[in-house]
Amino acid sequence: MATLLRFYKFSLVFTATCFALGIWYGWSSTGTLAGTLSMLWIILVLSILEISLSFDNAVVNATVLRHMDPVWQRRFLIWGIAIAVFGTRIVFPLAIVAIAAGLGPIDTIDLSLNRPQEYEAIVSSAHVGIAGFGGAFLAMVGLKFFFDNEKDIHWIAVIERHLSRFAALPAAEIAFLLLVLWGISAMLEPEEALTFLVAGILGLVTFIAVQGVNKILEIHEEKQRLAGAAVRSGLGGFLYLEVLDASFSFDGVIGAFALSNNMIVIALGLSIGAMFVRSMTIHLVEKGTLAQYRFLEHGAFWAIIALGGIMLFSARFHVPETITGLIGATLILISLAWSVRHNRRQPVTPTGGNASPDA
Numbered sequence: 001m002a003t004l005l006r007f008y009k010f011s012l013v014f015t016a017t018c019f020a021l022g023i024w025y026g027w028s029s030t031g032t033l034a035g036t037l038s039m040l041w042i043i044l045v046l047s048i049l050e051i052s053l054s055f056d057n058a059v060v061n062a063t064v065l066r067h068m069d070p071v072w073q074r075r076f077l078i079w080g081i082a083i084a085v086f087g088t089r090i091v092f093p094l095a096i097v098a099i100a101a102g103l104g105p106i107d108t109i110d111l112s113l114n115r116p117q118e119y120e121a122i123v124s125s126a127h128v129g130i131a132g133f134g135g136a137f138l139a140m141v142g143l144k145f146f147f148d149n150e151k152d153i154h155w156i157a158v159i160e161r162h163l164s165r166f167a168a169l170p171a172a173e174i175a176f177l178l179l180v181l182w183g184i185s186a187m188l189e190p191e192e193a194l195t196f197l198v199a200g201i202l203g204l205v206t207f208i209a210v211q212g213v214n215k216i217l218e219i220h221e222e223k224q225r226l227a228g229a230a231v232r233s234g235l236g237g238f239l240y241l242e243v244l245d246a247s248f249s250f251d252g253v254i255g256a257f258a259l260s261n262n263m264i265v266i267a268l269g270l271s272i273g274a275m276f277v278r279s280m281t282i283h284l285v286e287k288g289t290l291a292q293y294r295f296l297e298h299g300a301f302w303a304i305i306a307l308g309g310i311m312l313f314s315a316r317f318h319v320p321e322t323i324t325g326l327i328g329a330t331l332i333l334i335s336l337a338w339s340v341r342h343n344r345r346q347p348v349t350p351t352g353g354n355a356s357p358d359a
Contacts, residue, residue: 007286022039022265039265042269046265046269050273050277059284060301063290063300065281072237088246090267127315129195130199134203134311135314135315139177140204141304142308143173143176144211153298155298177200181201182197184196210243293340296339299332299333299335
């Protein structure tokens with residue numbers, strides 16, 4: 001219990017602070033106990049929803065973070081909190097409204113606080129573009145993990161082995177995603193189809209650009225290492241994680257309007273969830289959970305593919321956020337159970353690995 005408290009102490013303090021702010025804001029804006037309790041309930045539900053949607057985000061964060069220099073790990077966990085909480089959960093929806101309505105920052109904030117219905121309508125109208133961009137980026141994150149011909153550990157072997165073989169074809173995952181984008185755009189009205197395709201292509205280009213920056217930095221660092229210089233890697237991974245976190249937040253921000261159109265309430269609820277995701281990331285990295293449970297990464301990346309696919313198809317079909325969260329959580333829990341089963345059945349080698357590459 002003490003160990004868990006060490007990882008989640010700051011998140012619990014942050015949660016208490018957010019609820020205290022919620023009580024103050026609820027009482028000052030409604031003047032009634034019922035109105036205040038209603039706001040607190042929505043904040044609680046939003047925080048739980050954000051955590052359920054983002055657990056796979058924590059696993060993937062840990063996957064990247066464990067290979068980064070400790071300095072960059074701390075920078076991500078400190079700066080990343082500010083970017084995740086204030087950037088993608090508060091500034092991002094305000095920026096959407098400012099661009100869509102042609103308003104300045106002050107007018108946008110005024111709109112969100114005093115005309116919440118209009119604010120919600122503008123954010124929701126941008127859903128097609130957000131779905132295209134965020135869905136494409138997340139889908140590429142998941143596909144890149146499985147389209148790898150050097151991958152020798154497979155969870156759902158009958159599928160993953162074939163995807164690994166297809167990786168021998170250059171840009172096979174990009175071709176697959178482009179076909180999916182085209183197929184979904186064919187279901188939309190012409191104007192929405194163009195928005196969706198452009199956003200999806202931009203999401204794909206963003207993924208490629210972040211991967212490219214990461215590769216350039218790796219080559220530069222390798223040259224420095226060969227020259228005998230001390231290298232502190234992590235900038236490429238930091239950029240990748242920030243874009244990834246933003247992509248995860250899109251779904252939560254849009255889905256939050258199903259419960260409330262109050263910017264303050266949404267920001268408090270989603271920020272609590274974002275903070276717990278950071279705590280889960282630290283927990284996974286420091287406890288070495290990914291190394292202990294060999295298929296947990298696979299479950300997280302399948303969950304990311306599922307979330308990316310749901311976001312893409314949400315441009316045409318509405319999928320309740322509860323179902324989205326349950327799909328991701330179920331995939332991760334099954335992969336965790338499969339990992340436990342594998343650890344019981346397979347002997348452990350002297351190096352700490354398992355004797356068999358597959359389940």
